[in-house]
Amino acid sequence: MKIDAKDMQHRQLNMTIRDAVESGNTGLELDNVNGQRYIGGGMDGDVKITINGTPGNDLGSFMNGTEIIVNANAQDGIANTMNDGRIIIHGSVGDIIGYGMRGGKLYIKGNVGYRVGIHMKEYEDKVPVIIAGGTAGDFFGEYMAGGIMILLGLGSDNGVVGDYVGTGMHGGVIYIRGEVDPRDLGKEVAALEPGEDDMKLIVPLLKEYCGCFGFDFDEVMSRGFTKLVPLSHRPYGEMYVY
Amino acid sequence: MxxxxxxxxxxxxxxxxxxxxxxxxxxxxxxxxxxxxxxxxxxxxxxxxxxxxxxxxxxxxxxxxxxxxxxxxxxxxxxxxxxxxxxxxxxxVLLGGMGNPKPYPIYWDHMLIDACQVTNPSIDPLREPMELRTYLGAKPDTLEFSGEYGNVKLETELAPQLKLDIPVVFAAMSYGAISLNAHKALAMAAKRMGTMMNTGEGGLHESLVSYKDNIIVQVASGRFGVTGEYLNNSAAVEIKIGQGAKPGIGGHLPGVKVGGDVSKTRMIPAGTDALSPAPHHDIYSIEDLSQLIFALKEATGYSKPVSVKIAAVHNIAAIASGVVRAGADIVTIDGFRGGTGAAPVVIRDHVGIPVELALAAVDDRLRQEGIRNRASLLIGGSIRQSADVVKAIALGADAVIIGTAALIAMGCRLCQKCYTGNCSWGIATQRPELVNRLDPHAGADMLSFLLNGWSNEIKEVLGSLGINAVESLRGSRERLRGIGLDEQALKILGIKHAGIGQ
CATH class of the missing domain: 3.30.70.20 (Alpha-Beta Plaits)
Structure with missing residues (x-):
């Protein structure tokens, strides 16, 4: 089903989407999207939403199992507290994407902004994944508490990530393609060489990612990765006196 | 050595x-x-x-x-x-529990309530109905009707409201900071008494889902246990920006307290620190706050009021105005004597302002700006007795929140060691042998009895004031007088000194 989002306010657009899903539509295509917020907010179920145009902030916030494909750039706060589902962005995105994300996948073709994956968490089988093809801004993985983030920096030789990577990180794992300058790292993370288990973890994810955007998997794997893990699950455990 | x-x-x-x-x-x-x-x-x-x-x-x-x-x-x-x-x-860093114990002025104790004599008779609450019911949520600017006499229809779409049978709500206390049995007792008592409990930022335990119509679920910066399902298992959603005991700083549940069930409810691995820093990382302005308010409204289909909880600080009136304009249906203001499971003592004892002054300033400001109807005011952080409830409502609150008083009702003796997790009363602990000491049914009874007692006392006071509904008292500062207060305090509170007539 096609929905023309032209001149629609977010509440009206999202209501139209919800109504369409409730009446049994499982495939929606939104045309002329231009900054409307909260698309897919709180949605669950086996639904696929294709967005033509640039959606506004908080795309897929609190989402629980829908698939969203954006054929353009997207803005801030994507996958805010998302619990399940998959979001694929054929472009670059803004800041604080994947805030508190606890499950599902967020695949971005291009660059990502600041504070990506902040407070991302995992619990048992809920392990969120963010993969970005381009570069990232400062505070990548800030306060990260779980999940997997992979940054590829395709087309960039160095400096693919900003400063303070993993500041306050106390769970999860980050893989950055190529080298990371130690001075860019937050003081709560350690840089390691990925082992066999790491490859077992990221290869299927990267194959899926490459499939989404038509990237050459072998080319992506032609450089090594740097693995970042937290030094402690309790970074501030020693700070207090009782 | x-x-x-x-x-x-x-x-x-x-x-x-x-x-x-x-x-x-x-x-x-x-x-x-x-x-x-x-x-x-x-x-x-x-x-x-x-x-x-x-x-x-x-x-x-x-x-x-x-x-x-x-x-x-x-x-x-x-x-x-x-x-x-x-x-x-x-x-x-020195850590402390519960609220600020320092001898700062308690303005509740410097306000006196009016009563009727002769010319405007009081009402006998024993034989006249007294209305304590109150509704929290945005009220419309105007009401529009259609139809004719005998067949009138309200055309204005009303915002979702929280119905309270008593204007006292249990304050946000997370599962993790307090025990599951304490949470159960609060939920049961809230249901029995027609009021609300608040999950705090620790998620909603699955055994409490059946109480969802009496539960306010909280969303804080750490997003612990927050899912679409969690948001919808509630009567209202609250964004926690600040807490009276620790304005400007966040929460931090030590990993040692994140055991099996707490870990499951917060949806984080056992033994991990649950860090919930002060700023929401997507909120740096009123516009950003508005974005989260509407993200939550979208996720709950605009069916529930959204509250924003802020700590009482120096510039509270302007902040509250911004929060209302951001789209909050309820503004919860927590004063500097509010409790906590753990806070740095330097913050708990020295940061923030008394809620009495904050409430008066906020109510004034919202009235001056003509937006008081757009949000209800829930206030707390030192409500100790029914008299405080009456005074708060007369100063302009819609209802109050009680945390410390509720814990005292369940046995707390204010030893202020909540952060150790060793609470002998089974309240602020996750040690199973200690948690078992608090029977949730007995706890619910004690909480209900307390609210019942307060409810009757509030009715007595309303009767003595010659009014029969708590709504009639709201913002009626003429019914309060100050005692032992200086000019400045009287001015901020908007009340006359005792001895001055009308």
């Missing part, structure tokens, strides 16, 4: 009366009593939570302050010297 700090308290066991039943030893969550042929206190471990004394069948235990532990000095109090010694030994 490590020097031990002097004991704060001395546990006196009357061995004449003691019949060596050892109940006190089992009672103590802090292992401050041992049995060595007789009950032997380890004074240094005692926190004066009184559990042993309360359960001694012979009344053989008394606890006293260890007065000479620090020689008297007006400036260098025992507390200050103890803190210096602790920090000199560890380099840590």
């Amino acid at each position: 490590a020097v031990q700090l002097p004991a704060e308290f001395i546990v006196n066991v009357d061995n004449e009366r003691c019949r060596k039943c050892k109940r006190c030893i089992v009672s103590c969550g802090f292992s401050a009593l041992e049995f060595r042929n007789k009950v032997t206190p380890i004074h240094r471990r005692c926190v004066a939570c009184q559990r042993c004394a309360a359960f001694c069948p012979e009344d053989a235990i008394t606890i006293t302050e260890n007065q000479m532990a620090y020689k008297y000095n007006y400036s260098w109090t025992p507390e200050i010297r103890k803190n210096i010694l602790k920090q000199a030994a560890s380099g840590g």
Whole structure:
């Protein structure tokens, strides 16, 4: 089903989407999207939403199992507290994407902004994944508490990530393609060489990612990765006196 | 060389009366009593939570302050010297529990309530109906009707409202900071009394889902246990920006307290610190706050009021105005005497302002700007008794929140050691043997009795004021008078001094 989002306010657009899903539509295509917020907010179920145009902030916030494909750039706060589902962005995105994300996948073709994956968490089988093809801004993985983030920096030789990577990180794992300058790292993370288990973890994810955007998997794997893990699950455990 | 700090308290066991039943030893969550042929206190471990004394069948235990532990000095109090010694030994940040215990002015105790005499008769609440019901949520600017006499229809779409049978709501306290049994007791009492409990930022345990119509779910920066399902298992959603006990700083549940069920409810691995820093990382402006408010409204289909909880700080009136304009249906304001499971003492005791002044300033500001109807005001952070509730409503609150008072009702003796997780009363602990001490049904009874008592008292006061609904009291500051307050305080509170007539 096609929905023309032209001149629609977010509440009206999202209501139209919800109504369409409730009446049994499982495939929606939104045309002329231009900054409307909260698309897919709180949605669950086996639904696929294709967005033509640039959606506004908080795309897929609190989402629980829908698939969203954006054929353009997207803005801030994507996958805010998302619990399940998959979001694929054929472009670059803004800041604080994947805030508190606890499950599902967020695949971005291009660059990502600041504070990506902040407070991302995992619990048992809920392990969120963010993969970005381009570069990232400062505070990548800030306060990260779980999940997997992979940054590829395709087309960039160095400096693919900003400063303070993993500041306050106390769970999860980050893989950055190529080298990371130690001075860019937050003081709560350690840089390691990925082992066999790491490859077992990221290869299927990267194959899926490459499939989404038509990237050459072998080319992506032609450089090594740097693995970042937290030094402690309790970074501030020693700070207090009782 | 490590020097031990002097004991704060001395546990006196009357061995004449003691019949060596050892109940006190089992009672103590802090292992401050041992049995060595007789009950032997380890004074240094005692926190004066009184559990042993309360359960001694012979009344053989008394606890006293260890007065000479620090020689008297007006400036260098025992507390200050103890803190210096602790920090000199560890380099840590001093942590405290519960609310600010310092002797700052309590404005509730400097306000007096009016009563009717002769010319405007009072009402007898024993035989006249008294309405304590109140609704929280945005109220429309105008009401539009259609139709004719006998067939009138309301055309204005009303915003979702929270219905309260008593204008007292249980304050946000997370599962993790307090025990599951305490959470259950709060939920049961809220349902029984027609009010709300608030999950705090620790998620909603699955056993409480059936109480969802009486639950406000909280969303804080750490997003613990927040899912679409969680948001919808509620009567309202609250965004936590600040807390009276620790304005401007976040929450931090130590990993040692994140055990099996807490871990499951918060949806984080066991043993991980649950960090919930002060700023929401997507909120740096009123516009950003508005974005989260509407993200939550979208996720709940605009079916529930969204509250924003802020701590009472110097510029509270302007902040509250911004929060209302951002789209909050309820603004919850927590004063600097509000409680906490854990806060740095330097913040708890020195940051923020009394909620009485904050409430008066906010209500004034919202009225001046013509937006008071757009949001309800829930206030807390030192509501101790029904008189405080009445005064708060007369100052302009729609309803109040109680945290500390609710915990006291369930047994808390204000030892202020919540952060240790050793609460002998089964409230602020996750140790199973301690949690089991608090029977949720008994806790719910105690909470319900407390609210029932307050409810009858509020009705008495309303009757004496000659009004029959709590709605009629709201913002009626003419019915309050100040006592022992200076001009400035009277001006901020918007009340006259006692002795001045109309």
